[in-house]
Amino acid sequence: MELSMIGRHSGLHVYRELFRSRDFLKLLVGAGIIPVALLIDATSLSGLPAMSLGSILLIVSIAINGLPIVMEAGRGLMARKVNVDELVSIAIIACLVTGNYLEGALVSAIMVFGSLIEEAVSDSARNSIRALMEVTPETALREVDGREVVTSVRDVKKGDVLVIRAGDTIPVDGVVLEGKTSVNEASITGESIPVIKASDDAVYAGTACVDGFIRIRADRVGEDSTIGRIVQMVEAAERQKTESAKIVDKYAAWFTPAILLIAVLTYVATRDVTRSITVLIVGCPCSFLLASPVSTVAAIGRAAKSGILVKGGKYLENLATATGFFFDKTGTITKGEPEVVAIRPVLGRSEDEVLCLAAAVETGSLHPLGVAIVDRARAMGNVVVPAREVCTEVGRGICGQVQGARVEIVASETAEESGATTVDVLVDGALAGTISLRDNPRETAAETMRELRAVGVRDLVILSGDKPLPVGNIAERVGISQFHAAQKPDQKLERIKSYDQGKTVYIGDGINDAPALKAASTGIAMGLRGSDVALETADIVLLGDRLDQLPFLVRLARRMSGIIKIGILLSFAINFLAIVAGSAGLLTPILGALTHNLGAIIVVSLAASIRFARER
Structure with a gap:
């Protein structure tokens, strides 16, 4: 029975x-x-x-x-x-x-x-959960043949153009086509400080337009929107x-x-x-x-109020007794906003040429290093033509065809004394140059580690695919003594599985951490950087991308x-x-x-x- x-x-x-x-x-x-x-x-x-x-x-x-x-x-x-x-x-x-x-x-x-x-x-x-259900408006202002027509949100289709004015709640997930505004994303991230949105920026259903005017293209509506999937x-x-x-x-x-x-x-x-x-x-x-x-x-409702998506009480139970916290470096411990600090061409190539080759392959990449390379190329006024046949080589890098040549972006074997991360740009297997990038720790990272130790977390460990020097540099700056560099996804998985001191928590950006997120007793993904992957893969998602919420989450779980x-x-x-x-x-x-x-x-x-x- x-x-x-x-x-x-x-x-x-x-x-x-x-x-x-x-x-x-x-x-x-x-x-x-x-x-x-x-x-x-x-x-x-x-x-x-x-x-x-x-x-x-x-x-x-x-x-x-x-x-x-x-x-x-x-x-x-x-x-x-x-x-x-x-x-x-x-x-x-x-x-x-x-x-x-x-x-x-x-x-x-x-x-x-x-x-x-x-x-x-x-x-x-x-x-708190009911509040999530009520944030999306019932109507939207849609452009039809040059006219603005009030329509039910249920009738909005992908590709429709919507007009959003100050005081409006954005009804769908979309991309800004025109205009500029400040958007309060507290309903998703728990952070009430408005975020500036302009052309090509993503906006999310249930967030509020504080000022200005924007036209957006609807990408995901109803249950397919970020807020819909969260609910x-x-x-x-x-x-x-x-x-x-x-x-x-x-x-x-x-x-x-x-x-x-x-x-x-x-x-x-x-x-x-x-x-x-x-x-x-x-x-x-x-x-x-x-x-x-x-x-x-x-507990799930309280977490949702702070912009933390918890997919089940059992994950909070695991978190309450976890003794080992494993962190990805880039985009988790660090801001995930690296900057190109040096370009070193070889074989007579120019800096612009090396940068454009790399940017062509990295166009469309969600990895912070790839985004930084593309942003730098465009900031220097270069026209970036996306590569063809782009593929990611797990644990190695990314490659693609650029003007008939095979271009690869791989982790460099040479470490910089400054602790910067260096990647090699290879053309048909020959080194064309190197690009050095530096990513600083989050302002709250060191304090977060101190608070985690204060609440009784025994082991704090960084698992990173980066080289030992930059990983060690970041670990020292945030107060973590245990770190493992040059870790491929399968090696991260094995590190977590071999931990025998208690339950484990893995915190990553949700982009290339799927095996580690699943292997840990509780997998936590950072924010909206890779929202589709993070929402589907992790057990808990910090939608506000706030590392400093981890101690609160542990206290809530306990x-x-x-x-x-x-x-x-x-x-x-x-x-x-x-x-x-x-x-x-x-x-x-x-x-x-x-x-x-x-x-x-x-x-x-x-x-x-x-x-x-x-x-x-």
Whole structure:
């Protein structure tokens, strides 16, 4: 049989439906009948001497609030799903059979009210995720035959030209064709400082145009946009179970039969059906089952608020106990914005010629070194004609055909004393020149390493394909003592797999780090530099490209794991003590229902509090 929480605890994805007028109206009507029934309880109906009008009203109250619980339990049994509502259902039926109508009515009302409160608190954990869903506008201003036409975003197609003015929210992913503006990308990156966007710059759905005017070409719309994919991935992450949740589910499958057995033994020992009813009520492990998923949703939502995409709670669990953090160098520890500092031609070639050959092959490359070479060539006024038959040679470099010659850009065997990175430009296998580039560490890199050590991370290691001198230079500047240079992708993979001191985390730019990202217990990709690859490959994506968020992420992961453990232990303690008290006659069914729901609300509130975690 499959364990499930159906009915009022079907799943966190239905919590958005809470607090609708119908739910509260039914609860209020059912609960409102109870005091009326008590006031007229002494009035009997002719022909029904054994049942007063008050008793009939109490049964009606049970039908309004208790019958849905019983029906959901029945559906669960028919679907062969063990449903914890079965315990309350049996208790309600027992109240009807034994004539304890008041207890049955009150228990039904209290359980429904408590479940609504639990669900409302749980739903608050999704506020950040809900905010993501609401950032994209419903309409867009599209250019049609020279006219501006207001159209639904659903009708926007790839290639359409849209007009964006100050104050507008950009409805699709696209490229700026004309104009200049400042764009607030906080909805994606968590960073509220506006970014200047001009011709050929990429813009993203859900970001806000602060000033100016731009015309953009739509590239990705709806669910295909960056924000659309983020929302899909976050919602998928909610449905993933943490290891803690899997363990809870395993043991929770025994709860219903165990509580039923305790209730039967209580009746056999005491001959008091009221005690057995109380045991059934307090034995429901609702908070026990909700502690992990609510904590997970709250943590994922809090991360999303800071521009961090987490694809599942299990990755946060791994991060909470990880002892080895492995970093790529370029674009991760460094800014990923290298500059060409020297060009050294040979064989009578000029600097411009060497630079243009390299830029032709690197055109379209996402690697920071390639981008820097192309930018330098264009800045010097050169016309760059893209190479043909371009291919990447893993662990070596990139090559292509330029004017009939095979041009290769490969890591140089010669190291510079300055620590700059040098690449060789080969034409038909002969050296045509070298290009030296320097990339500085991020301003926050050194402080991030200090904070990671402060929170107890044991090993910080750089794995880079660059030469030892530049890698060592960067490692020294950011305070990392362990580094491995000239690492090919398979060597990075082996370094991570061979780490035996605990769980591992790999942080890379998401462009050429796929094997390492997958090999680590948790793979973290940096920002939008390679958004397509990063979003698909990594377990966690720092959309704001902020390395300094790593310590916050570790603290958030540990807080989530700690609260899950506290919630499970607290739930177990409350259930155990309540069962003992119910069996001993210290709790009535009504007090049992109050105790059960109070405990559940405390546990769920504790879990939902994760969303208030601060970055600093």
